[in-house]
Amino acid sequence: MIRVMVVDDDALVRLGLSDLLDGDEGIELAAQAADGLQAVELASAHHIDVVLMDVRMPRMDGIAATARLRALPHRPKVIALTTFDLDEYVYNVLAAGADGFLLKDTDPAEILRAVHLVAAGSAMLHPAAARRLIDRYHRNAHPQAVAARARVERLTPREKDVLALLAEGTTNAEIAVRLSMRESTVKAHVSRILTALEVGNRVQAALTARDAGMTG
Template sequence: MTRVVLADDEATVRAGIRAILGTDPSIEVVAEAADGRQAVDLVQRHAPHVAVLDVRMPHLDGLAAAEQIGRTVPGTAVIVLTTFGDDAYIAQALAAGAQGFLLKSGDPRDLIAGVHAVADGAAYLSPRVAHRVIASMRDNRTARTTAARQRLAVLSDREREVVALVGAGMSNAEIARRLFLVEGTVKAYVSSALSRLGLRNRVQAAVLAHEAGLVDDLPE
């Protein structure tokens, strides 16, 4: 059972999100919050697999709440949910440590898929958000690719291979099957790569892998 804490300052919105998640019998909403501060408290109390946070909430917004959750309850993955598709929110959410970013106006199935993905250790961006991220990465591609490859030079060949597969959206279990490794070994490679690169989570590693062209170079 995937346990979720849900936070949104509008009761009707929370009810709608809870109803969507309730269509999947493997997801349980264990607590709800009306503001960011309460969300952090509930996550610390329940230690859920996933926290779904609205980006705009009183007392503490979703981005600040995501940062606090990542620092104090690192075992909880964070999805930022918003009506705003502004690129600045996307960038801020990723910088705050969110593993997923979804638009409320998106397909409800994206929310369920996103919860499962981040709970399994993968990153998840809704298709519309992913399109924005990829488009922004294409701007000034040459300079960004060069800089990304220079950052990745500190990794071992195996760490670089694992980061490329993280960029392809694979979970630790999927990477382990692909590389014929034990899942715990993959987790160790991911942790080592994040530490060497100074990154906070898999989403940031995935973006870097795309910028460096590692995902494009993966064999079919």
């Protein structure tokens, strides 16, 4: 069972997401929080696998909460939920360590799919919005680009192939098919890539790839 916490200051949104999660036999709704501070408190007291995190909230927003969750001994995965696809807050929550983001009007089946994918170690980004968002905030980021290219150069050619596909939001299984590799080999490559790039998850690796100019 995937233990999920819903974090949103809107009670109706929490109710809707809770009802959606309850309909999936592989998911257990473990907790609900009305803001980031309560989310950190609950995650510290309970075993949480995945957090559906609103970005804009009172007391503590989703950005600060995500950073705090990363410091916990058992760090839950975080999927940021936002109303707007071009939003500085979304970029910041990804940079803080979120494992993906979705728009709140995403199809319910895709939200459930995202929970399963992220729990299994993949990333989940709203594809078109992710490209626009990252391009917007990285187009002129020259210092970051130089540093990113230096880190990418630590990778082997095969690892760069894996990183390029990872940056497109593909799963390990999809990368394995496209590169004619075993999925276990892809997982090993991803682990080495995260270490070489000095990042904590696939989303941050994707940001580094885009900074380095590996994707359009």
